[in-house]
Amino acid sequence: MTKTGVMICGHGSRSQDAVDEFAVLAEKLPAYLPEDWITDYGYLEFANPVIRDGLDRLREAGCERILAVPGMLFAAMHAKNDIPTVLNTYGAKHDINLSYGRELGVDPKMLAAAGDRIQQAVDAANAEYGELPVAETCLVVIGRGASDPDANGNVSKVARMLWEGMGFGWCEVGYSGVTFPLVEPCLTHVTRLGYKRVIVFPYFLFAGILIDRIYGFTDQVAAAHPDIQFVKAGYLNDHPKVLETFAERITEQVGEVVPPTCGTCKYRTQVLGFESEVGAVQESHHHHVEGQGASAPGSNVADCSLCDTFCTGMCRLEMQDKGHDHHDHHDHHDHGHDHAHSHDHAHDHGHSHAHSHSHDHDHVHAEYPHAKHPHGPESARKA
Numbered sequence: 399m400t401k402t403g404v405m406i407c408g409h410g411s412r413s414q415d416a417v418d419e420f421a422v423l424a425e426k427l428p429a430y431l432p433e434d435w436i437t438d439y440g441y442l443e444f445a446n447p448v449i450r451d452g453l454d455r456l457r458e459a460g461c462e463r464i465l466a467v468p469g470m471l472f473a474a475m476h477a478k479n480d481i482p483t484v485l486n487t488y489g490a491k492h493d494i495n496l497s498y499g500r501e502l503g504v505d506p507k508m509l510a511a512a513g514d515r516i517q518q519a520v521d522a523a524n525a526e527y528g529e530l531p532v533a534e535t536c537l538v539v540i541g542r543g544a545s546d547p548d549a550n551g552n553v554s555k556v557a558r559m560l561w562e563g564m565g566f567g568w569c570e571v572g573y574s575g576v577t578f579p580l581v582e583p584c585l586t587h588v589t590r591l592g593y594k595r596v597i598v599f600p601y602f603l604f605a606g607i608l609i610d611r612i613y614g615f616t617d618q619v620a621a622a623h624p625d626i627q628f629v630k631a632g633y634l635n636d637h638p639k640v641l642e643t644f645a646e647r648i649t650e651q652v653g654e655v656v657p658p659t660c661g662t663c664k665y666r667t668q669v670l671g672f673e674s675e676v677g678a679v680q681e682s683h684h685h686h687v688e689g690q691g692a693s694a695p696g697s698n699v700a701d702c703s704l705c706d707t708f709c710t711g712m713c714r715l716e717m718q719d720k721g722h723d724h725h726d727h728h729d730h731h732d733h734g735h736d737h738a739h740s741h742d743h744a745h746d747h748g749h750s751h752a753h754s755h756s757h758d759h760d761h762v763h764a765e766y767p768h769a770k771h772p773h774g775p776e777s778a779r780k781a
Contacts (some may be wrong), residue, residue: 436459454620538571
């Protein structure tokens, strides 16, 4: 029988808490999979081990087939471009059967996990402040935020299903970075709606700088509006329903009909406002920060002269002002370099646009068309 390996491809973080929590999830996952399958994990950027290290361990353990999945809620650039590039390059080099599954996505199990986290916050608020019907409570769902409307739109769908499923009086959606509205303008808007209680729920898998940012802005807005109860819900973490969804994304790859990846993809079809990105070259620039370490410079506010108690995102704006394309991950470093390489490969995850390129510059991705939106990253300036 073919020996099967499972590879969980994480994003990586400069926050050690986020890295530790991801590792715990990866360690719990084997209990949800066939007992003879071997599970490993790795990160796209910053943290160790990197994805390649995990693949090496699976191959050295004798795995002839590797089932990889993105350890991410929704499919944006990292899941559609960066991870497939790493996997395809590795698969071609080592001639190994390597498949790539779907992101967690909008799934009933994920909604159940989110509902649990929100209900825990509601129960805690009722205990602290007194009973208040959810119909008189506003829910705020905060997503990661990406330069991909597909991923951003999924956050809104999740929010609507939680709102309707749980019966909240109102719901607003915000994002921690890249797109709009960001946390502060979103919550400031909510204060005008007349609700006395607001549940702020980060639809995130793990802790990290962005969770700190969400909670930090929540505290900031709450301090300015003491007549409103702002309640911070917990993020998803290793909820059993999250683990079940991960397991399904792995096992469905060996089913008779493998579900397609990246449903409404801006690289496949014209999406309003992003038409120019159809057929764009898929490449990863994360080798610049691969394995740099979760506690590298820039990983905490103590290293930053721009923020006091939590990261507001000002570093990204500072880099933009200086003319750099700053990826919103606190990578305070200059990764100038000269290199040339070319490769031809088709992507197994369904985009099917083979390409070749050579260059001696940093990888460049399409500019997000709403980068200057007043309620997007620019809103950090007033903080």
